[in-house]
Amino acid sequence: MTMKLDESLFTVPGVGRGLRFYVTGATPCPYLDGQMERKAFTHLNQSAPDTLHNQLSEAGFRRSQSVAYRPACPSCNACRSVRVDASQFSPSRNQDRILKRNADLVRRPVAPKATREQFRLLKRYLVSRHEGGGMSDMGFREFAGMVNETPVQTLMFEYREGPEEDAPLVGVSLTDVLRDGFSMVYTFFDTRQPKRSLGTYMILDHIRSAEDYGLPHVYLGYWIKQSPKMDYKRRFQPLEVLDGAVWRPLEEDK
Incomplete structure (x- = not known):
């Protein structure tokens, strides 16, 4: 299950405000026992995908196929981009x-x-x-x-x-x-x-x-x-x- 995410929650330098973000439903965290994880994501299949991918990577996003994502867990910030x-x-x-x-x-x-x-x-x-x-x-x-x-x-x-x-x-x-x-x-x-x-x-x-x-x-x-x-x-x-x-x-x- 996914839902539309309030775009104001994600400020990505150099990325237009028209970019749509979504958030996944909560699932058990594979790294921390007892925690639930959610991910915010957007699609890279649009104009200038390499430019967008560069901007999102610098903002802590990762890529999986044609999607860029990053953690959006409301009660945990243990995942740190490095x-x-x-x-x-x-x-x-x-x-x-x-x-x-x-x-x-x-x-x-x-x-x-x-x-x-x-x-x-x-x-x-x-x-x-x-x-x-x-x-x-x-x-x-x-x-x-x-x-x-x-x-x-x-x-x-x-x-x-x-x-x-x-x-x-x-x-x-x-x-x-x-x-x-x-x-x-x-x-x-x-x-x-x-x-x-x-x-x-x-x-x-x-x-x-x-x-x-x-x-x-x-x-x-x-x-x-x-x-x-x-x-x-x-x-x-x-x-x-x-x-x-x-x-x-x-x-x-x-």
Whole structure:
């Protein structure tokens, strides 16, 4: 169930007041026990979707297919939008070891078109990390919708164990390309190689790539201090958190 949301509740810099927002019904929060979540969203399938997507991303929205959304929970504000300052990032000793451990991997950007190979990797990842979750029953058609249905500039970053096109695929990131950085929409990887720390590596590689392309940020979605599943994002410093309409260093929350 969705309903029209009072547009005055959302002030997005640079976005016209004619933009329509909606809010979902309340559902159990997947991160905090006992909490209910609601999301405000709007459609990107309109004129100049990339421009709109950039503006909404800077205002804390995330993308799912052709929809941009952000939390709209009336009694909770635990979800905080975060992004890495790629230009100032310096890996920790452990992160540097992870980069070196994965030096053999080759990143290849490809068009956002779902493949059976990607889907097989996703299913293994979901069984290992998110069995019983909302995506565990996803079929190939739903996966293709998640990947293919994008009205904005999007890439799939494939990570393979070698330069050959048929080299083993060990990681994938669905990534939006914004005017000020990369937005990591969804990542999945081979969990049978835990020593690689592939989830961490793909974030580090995006930060490194953003700096190479002169893009100042890597958007990591929502950080939740009270959730171990989401608090890992704090490790990528300097990290900025959206406070109202202003991005500021996360260190101020410590």
